[in-house]
Amino acid sequence: MACLYGIAFMKQTYIGCGVILTVTAVWYVFYTTFLEDNTLNSVGWIVFVGSILLGLLVGLLFSKMPKPGSFFLGAIGGFCLGTLLFNCVFYLTNSYWTLYSMSLGLALINGLVTLYQSEALLIHSASLLGSYLLMMGIGMLAGEYDNPFIILDLIRFEEKKHVDPGFYGYFAGNIxxxxxxxxxxxxxLKQLKASRRLAFRKNGLN
Structure with missing residues (x-):
């Protein structure tokens, strides 16, 4: 929905943005600090459900405060672009520094620019986010969709030299x-503006 209709359903898009941001942050902390080989599956499910509920609250706040919502939606779009570019060619640097600087740098830049070029950047960010999530979901089920962190680990342990060729098919689908x-x-957006102008004229006549 975000890919095709994000600008028409901004509140729902902001809520989705809050869920994605919160779930990603919570799971990153969980995986890097608390997760062990003997961790019960039930603990993982509790963390997952809890992160979604917390994300819904964050998303509702974003829907009530469009400025922070716009910034984080733009930031997530920039982050997706950074990871896509890294997966395509910059993984050859074999550097976590390159991955973090690209993804977080583009996230910050896109988030800040979105605050001042709201409509255009919101459209591009929502389209990129929606297409990214859809192709990543398909890739995780069908296979050959490389996670940038896994790519770096495999390269460092000399288990892989290049991304799977199938990834470039997903990348093309993403574009x-x-x-x-x-x-x-x-x-x-053009239709919405036309409807607003028509409503304004009718109200003016009344």
Whole structure:
């Protein structure tokens, strides 16, 4: 939905943004600090459900405060772009520094720019996020979708030298969906503006 209709359903998009941001943050902390080989599956499910509920609260706050919501939506879009670029070619640097500087740098830049070029960047960020999540979900089920962190570990342990060729098919699908989503949202934005102008004229006549 975010890919095709994000600009038309901004409150729902902000809520989704809050869920994604919170779940990612909670699971990152969980995996890097508390997760052990003997951790019960039930603990993982509790953390997962709890992170979603917390994410819904964060998303509701974003929907009530569009400025922070716009910043974080733009930031997530920039982060997705950074990881895609890293997976395509910059993984060859074999450097976590490159991954973090690209993904977090683009996240910060895109988030800040979105605050001042709201409509255009929101459309592009929502389209990129939606296409990224869809292709990543398909890739995780079908296989050959490389996680950038796993890529670096495999390269460092000399178990892999390049990303799986199938990833570039997912990347192409990502670009196609992004273009379709952006076109769809600009068209929807044009319709929304026309509806607002018509409503304004009717109110003026009344």
């Amino acid at each position: 196609v969906l992004y273009i379709i989503g952006t076109f769809s949202q600009y068209r929807k």
